[in-house]
Amino acid sequence: MNPDVSDISDRPHNDDASDYGVEKVDVSAVGKKKKPESQYQKRIKIHPKRVHGTYRTLKWWVMGVTLGVYYVTPWLRWDRGPNAPDQAVLIDFSAQRFYFFFIEIWPQEVYYITGLLIMAAMGLFLLTTVMGRAWCGYTCPQTVWTDLFLVVERFIEGDRNARIKLDRAKASAKKIFKKLSKYLIWLLIAIGTGGAWVFYFADAPTLASQLINFNAPTTAYITIGILTATTFVLGGFAREQVCTYMCPWPRIQGAMVDEDSLIVTYRSYRGEPRGPHKASDTWDGRGHCIDCNQCIAACPAGIDIREGMQLEYINCALCIDACNTVMEKVDLPQGLISYDTLRNLAARNVKNGQKTKAVRPRILIYTVMLALVGLMMAYVLATRPDLEINVLHDRNPIFVTLSDGSIRNGYTFKILNKAYQRRTFSLKTEGVKNVKLSIVGAATLAQSSPPVFHVDPDQLRSFRLFVAAPPNVVTADTTPIRFVLIDIDKGTQAAYKSIFRGPKR
Amino acid sequence: MMAERQKTTAPHEVETTGHEWDGIQELNNPLPRWWLWTFYVTVIWSIGYWIVMPAWPLVSSYTEGMLGHTSRKAVMAELSQAKSAQSKYLDRIRVSSLEKIRSNRELLEFSLAGGRSAFMVNCSQCHGSGAAGFKGYPNLNDDDWLWGGSLKSIQTTILHGIRFNRDEKTRQSPMPRFLLDGILKESQINDVAEYVLSLSKTSADAAASKRGQKIFIEQCAACHGPSGEGKAELGAPRLSDPIWLYGGDKAAVVTSISNSRGGVMPGWRNVLAPETIKQLTIYVHSLGGGK
Numbered sequence: 003m004n005p006d007v008s009d010i011s012d013r014p015h016n017d018d019a020s021d022y023g024v025e026k027v028d029v030s031a032v033g034k035k036k037k038p039e040s041q042y043q044k045r046i047k048i049h050p051k052r053v054h055g056t057y058r059t060l061k062w063w064v065m066g067v068t069l070g071v072y073y074v075t076p077w078l079r080w081d082r083g084p085n086a087p088d089q090a091v092l093i094d095f096s097a098q099r100f101y102f103f104f105i106e107i108w109p110q111e112v113y114y115i116t117g118l119l120i121m122a123a124m125g126l127f128l129l130t131t132v133m134g135r136a137w138c139g140y141t142c143p144q145t146v147w148t149d150l151f152l153v154v155e156r157f158i159e160g161d162r163n164a165r166i167k168l169d170r171a172k173a174s175a176k177k178i179f180k181k182l183s184k185y186l187i188w189l190l191i192a193i194g195t196g197g198a199w200v201f202y203f204a205d206a207p208t209l210a211s212q213l214i215n216f217n218a219p220t221t222a223y224i225t226i227g228i229l230t231a232t233t234f235v236l237g238g239f240a241r242e243q244v245c246t247y248m249c250p251w252p253r254i255q256g257a258m259v260d261e262d263s264l265i266v267t268y269r270s271y272r273g274e275p276r277g278p279h280k281a282s283d284t285w286d287g288r289g290h291c292i293d294c295n296q297c298i299a300a301c302p303a304g305i306d307i308r309e310g311m312q313l314e315y316i317n318c319a320l321c322i323d324a325c326n327t328v329m330e331k332v333d334l335p336q337g338l339i340s341y342d343t344l345r346n347l348a349a350r351n352v353k354n355g356q357k358t359k360a361v362r363p364r365i366l367i368y369t370v371m372l373a374l375v376g377l378m379m380a381y382v383l384a385t386r387p388d389l390e391i392n393v394l395h396d397r398n399p400i401f402v403t404l405s406d407g408s409i410r411n412g413y414t415f416k417i418l419n420k421a422y423q424r425r426t427f428s429l430k431t432e433g434v435k436n437v438k439l440s441i442v443g444a445a446t447l448a449q450s451s452p453p454v455f456h457v458d459p460d461q462l463r464s465f466r467l468f469v470a471a472p473p474n475v476v477t478a479d480t481t482p483i484r485f486v487l488i489d490i491d492k493g494t495q496a497a498y499k500s501i502f503r504g505p506k507r
Numbered sequence: 508m509m510a511e512r513q514k515t516t517a518p519h520e521v522e523t524t525g526h527e528w529d530g531i532q533e534l535n536n537p538l539p540r541w542w543l544w545t546f547y548v549t550v551i552w553s554i555g556y557w558i559v560m561p562a563w564p565l566v567s568s569y570t571e572g573m574l575g576h577t578s579r580k581a582v583m584a585e586l587s588q589a590k591s592a593q594s595k596y597l598d599r600i601r602v603s604s605l606e607k608i609r610s611n612r613e614l615l616e617f618s619l620a621g622g623r624s625a626f627m628v629n630c631s632q633c634h635g636s637g638a639a640g641f642k643g644y645p646n647l648n649d650d651d652w653l654w655g656g657s658l659k660s661i662q663t664t665i666l667h668g669i670r671f672n673r674d675e676k677t678r679q680s681p682m683p684r685f686l687l688d689g690i691l692k693e694s695q696i697n698d699v700a701e702y703v704l705s706l707s708k709t710s711a712d713a714a715a716s717k718r719g720q721k722i723f724i725e726q727c728a729a730c731h732g733p734s735g736e737g738k739a740e741l742g743a744p745r746l747s748d749p750i751w752l753y754g755g756d757k758a759a760v761v762t763s764i765s766n767s768r769g770g771v772m773p774g775w776r777n778v779l780a781p782e783t784i785k786q787l788t789i790y791v792h793s794l795g796g797g798k
Contacts, residue, residue, distance in 0.1 A: 043537035240541075247539060398637025402648040402795060405748035410795060412648075442619070442793045466619075468795050 047169065048242060048304040050152060051162040051296070055323025064140045065149055073194070076201030080104075083422040085459035093203050099460070105383060106460075108420070117379040121372060128368035130258045133341075134265040134311075138251065139318030144244050147195070147237040148302065151188055158184045162299055188238045189230070196229030242303045246314050259311070261344040262358045266319050268297075268308040268339050271350055276308075279332065290334050297321035297339060307339055389425075391487050392416040393467075393498045401503045408438075409504045410470040415441075417465075417487065419457040426490045428454045429467075433483040434502050435475045442466035454490070469502065476504035593621075600782045605658040608789055615789065622790025625783050629775065638794050643753060643770050648794045651750040654678055655739035656798035662788040668774030669742070677774055680742030685726070686765035693765075695722055700760040706735040706747040709755065 078090035080103055087094065092101040100107040100115075107114050129136055138145060158180055159165045171177055200222045201209055212218035213226075236244055245252060259265065273291035291308070298306050300321050303314040307321045325339040349355025396412035404410055419425050431437055441453055442465065457463045469483070483502040488495050526533040556562065560572040571577075596617040600608055608614045627636060633644045640646035645653060654664050664678065671677040685691040691699070702719030704710040724733060730743035737745030744752065753759050753768055762768075775784055791797070 041537055042540045042543050044540045243539065243541070247542065396637070398635070399639035399646070399648055402639070402646065403749060404649055404796075405651045405745065405750055407749050410648075412795060442795075466793065 045243065046304065048302065049162045049165045049169075049299075050302045050304075050320070051299040051324070052156060053300045053320050053323040053327065055326055057319035058323050061140060061149065061318065061320075065146050068141055068143075068146050069150070073198050076198065076206040082106075085422045085424075087205060089205055091202060092205070095203065106420070108418070111386075114379065114383070117375055117382075120375050121379070124368055124372040124375065127258060128365065128372060130255055131260070131263060131362075131364045131368060133317065134259045134263040135252070135255055135315065135317040138245060138255075138316040142316075144236060144249070145302075145316065145318065147191075147233060148241045150191065151237040151241075152302075154187045154191070155184055158187070185238070188234055192230040192233035192237070193226065195233040196226040199229050200225050242314060242316075245303065245316055252313065260364075261348070262362055262364075264341045264343055265311055266307055266315070266317055266322060266339060267342040267344070267347060268310070269337070269342070269347070270308070271347075273308070273338050281332075285334070290329070290332075290338050292328070292332060294328055296324040296328050300324035386420075387496065388420040389487070389489060389494055389496045390418040390420070391485065391496045391498045392418070393485050393500045395500055395503070401505070403505070404470060407473040408470050409473060409476045409502075410468055411502050413467045413469065413485075413500065415465045415467040415485070417457050417463050419459065419461055419463070422459045424456055424459050425492075426454060426456050427487050428490055430486050430488070431469060431483055432486065434469070434471050434481055436472055438470045440468045440470070442468075471502065471504075476502070477507065479504055479506045593617075597782045600785050605662060605785060605788060608785065609658065609792070618786040618789040619793055621783070622786035622788070622793075625779065625787050626790055629779065630787070633772070638791070643768070645752055646750070647791050648796060649750055650796040650798070651745060651748055652739060652796065652798070653744055653752075654742050656792070656796050658788055658792055658797070660739065661791050661797070662784060664772070665784050665787055665791075666774055666776045669772040670769055671771060671774045674774040674776065678742055680730075680769065682730070682743075682767040682769065683726075684765065684767040687767075691722065691726065691764070695719075696761055696764050699723055699727065699764055700757055703735065703746050703760055703764075704755075704757060707749055707755070711757075 075091050076089065079088050080090035080101070081088055082101075086106075087101060089101065090103050092099075094101070098109045105114075126137055155165065159168050168177060168180065197213070200213075204222070209218060209222065213222065240248075268291075270289075272289060274289040276289050276291035276293045279285075279288070279292045297308070298304070298321075300323070301307070302318060302320065303316055305312050305314050307315070319341065322339050322341070326336040329336045329338055343358040345356065345358045349357050393416075394414040396414070400411070402410045402412070415429075417427065429439060431439065439453055441455070455463075455465070481502040481504070483500055485498045485500060486495055487497070522535045524533045524535045557570070558572065559574045560576055561569055562572060563570040596614065600614060600618065603611075603614065608618055626634075626638065630638075634640050634647055635644070638647040650656065652660070654660055654669070667674045667676045667678065669678045670680075683690055685699075686693065686696055698715045698719030699722050700719070701710045701712045701715040702717075702723050705713075705716040710716045723731075723735075727735075730741050731737055731746055732743075735746035737743050737747075749755065751759070752770075753763055775787075779787070
């Protein structure tokens with residue numbers, strides 16, 4: 003069948019015109035067209051209102067602790083002896099070392115970081131399963147710094163109504179002064195934030211004096227500059243826009259929050275029907291929500307929690323505090339808005355409805371995974387040797403015949419001395435008999451047999467090592483050989499299995 | 508699977524695009540205005556970028572930008588930075604004796620690295636990247652040296668080369684072409700070859716070897732020594748070890764005696780800087796056979 007024909011017959015008909023074979027064209031004349039709606043929307047500025055209550059107090063504490071940890075950590079000292087830095091937490095890029103209290107990580111041990119990241123992810127998943135976006139609402143730096151910037155804003159410009167009024171007011175000396183002093187304090191906080199960051203990467207007291215005397219590395223100034231700018235813009239202006247438009251976490255989280263997660267909920271069964279209420283009126287036949295909109299005014303994301311969980315929602319619970327204050331005033335029990343799960347809410351409507359259980363498979367799985375990775379890392383860390391060797395057999399040439407007929411193999415021999423002391427080692431081999439060991443530049447490195455050499459504290463040292471065996475002991479083209487490095491003072495050993503190559507037999 | 512269908516639709520009436528998957532609708536929210544401004548800022552940034560950085564291709568060149576940045580220049584800057592970082596070592600290497608370089612850990616490690624890189628560029632073509640050599644090109648890893656394996660000898664060899672006619676100080680060791688020049692007959696050469704092989708205990712013909720010994724003492728011992736131990740001053744190889752430059756089988760030995768062999772190595776005096784040659788010397792010496 004001709005596809006064109008079927009095509010035409012399937013085409014929707016226009017009843018008026020099709021009889022005459024005239025098609026109605028979907029077009030409108032110039033000037034008749036409606037003005038299209040804007041593709042872009044101006045940000046609706048949010049002026050969160052100050053609230054008092056349990057969750058606000060909790061958030062003050064969390065803010066104090068997180069900011070304290072951030073600013074104080076680089077200044078903590080940790081004595082590692084004379085041969086290592088005494089900064090408790092230090093990421094030393096130039097020396098390629100990461101120090102965290104008693105832990106020290108070399109570049110080849112980055113898997114610790116992988117483990118930490120897995121644990122961070124699992125921890126976040128677990129927290130989300132239990133408490134929804136609690137990370138966002140309490141501990142996310144964006145939330146903490148926005149909260150801090152809001153404190154400044156409120157201190158200078160007053161609470162919500164005063165701020166709205168000031169924003170609407172025409173420019174005056176007073177307004178400019180208020181705005182400028184707010185920006186100035188913000189800027190100082192921003193500089194402090196960027197400034198604290200760089201102390202994690204260098205000895206804090208030294209860097210601080212360098213920064214003040216303007217002889218710190220350029221990178222430090224650039225880093226401070228960038229972080230000052232981002233802190234100032236994100237904390238002062240972008241605020242909830244970061245969570246709504248920029249952060250990927252809310253998208254991931256949408257998939258992890260379920261009906262058993264504790265989220266901020268409006269108990270509509272109790273609140274509805276809502277409406278204004280006079281003190282003399284009865285509460286019978288109506289809901290407890292007096293529609294005062296205090297919950298919206300308190301919300302740093304500007305949403306109405308009574309509409310349920312939304313994209314902008316961050317689980318910060320300030321609306322709970324706002325509503326509880328109101329409930330106290332109207333002499334009703336608190337908790338119209340409170341932490342609850344969707345399953346618990348639904349259970350009210352059904353007979354013998356299933357409530358959320360504290361222990362759920364998801365929680366168990368995340369906890370077990372978290373514990374497993376944590377235990378594994380703790381084990382690896384606890385058994386981390388302070389001495390390691392790596393022996394790399396030469397590939398070209400794989401062996402050399404010497405003039406007396408003996409066979410010599412070359413190795414690159416690496417010693418990782420992870421202790422903070424200079425150590426003296428001797429080396430022996432097992433598996434090939436009567437070998438002669440020699441090290442390149444042996445005149446300075448070793449004069450004795452077996453060779454004895456030193457490795458500086460917390461350093462890697464690489465040698466070229468030659469092992470020569472008489473022809474009669476080299477009976478196969480590949481013989482296993484084992485290198486044993488012995489710490490002369492402590493007796494600690496490190497061993498490495500390699501091979502000794504000879505001519506094909 | 509919300510247990511209770513809470514009112515979860517957006518609070519404002521929002522137009523949808525008409526797309527729907529499993530009950531999830533795609534809303535058509537307007538983009539934030541500042542997002543648009545961010546886009547304009549990047550456009551403005553790109554204009555600034557055109558002005559300061561190379562940007563537009565022209566017919567035979569390109570706009571160079573105010574900063575005059577090119578990746579070639581950046582590499583050159585990096586190279587000169589590396590050179591100046593190396594210079595403090597190179598200056599010391601220039602004035603230090605080879606023994607002194609070798610006994611100083613810092614200079615030794617620097618020379619090993621620098622020598623290795625110079626070797627890879629200039630020497631590996633003949634001697635191999637592992638310096639194990641090929642037929643006619645000596646293996647530098649073993650302890651058998653044609654011209655001596657001391658630091659001084661190795662340095663002299665690198666400086667002046669072997670049979671390198673453009674350098675009057677080059678090493679020369681003409682071995683007579685015993686057959687081509689009519690000094691020995693084929694049967695005599697066969698006997699000498701058997702004797703030479705017997706020195707490394709690989710001869711198969713004891714009688715011929717015995718006859719060859721006499722000829723060897725007359726014709727060869729002056730350079731190679733009475734028992735074939737060789738003489739590094741003359742560049743005469745040791746014949747009593749299992750290491751052969753042109754092969755240790757009888758045919759190869761016969762050819763060597765009949766036609767004489769002598770490889771050529773260029774001198775590097777006029778090509779490489781003295782400090783590079785010093786580093787090369789240290790490196791070659793470190794390969795395992797240095798004396």
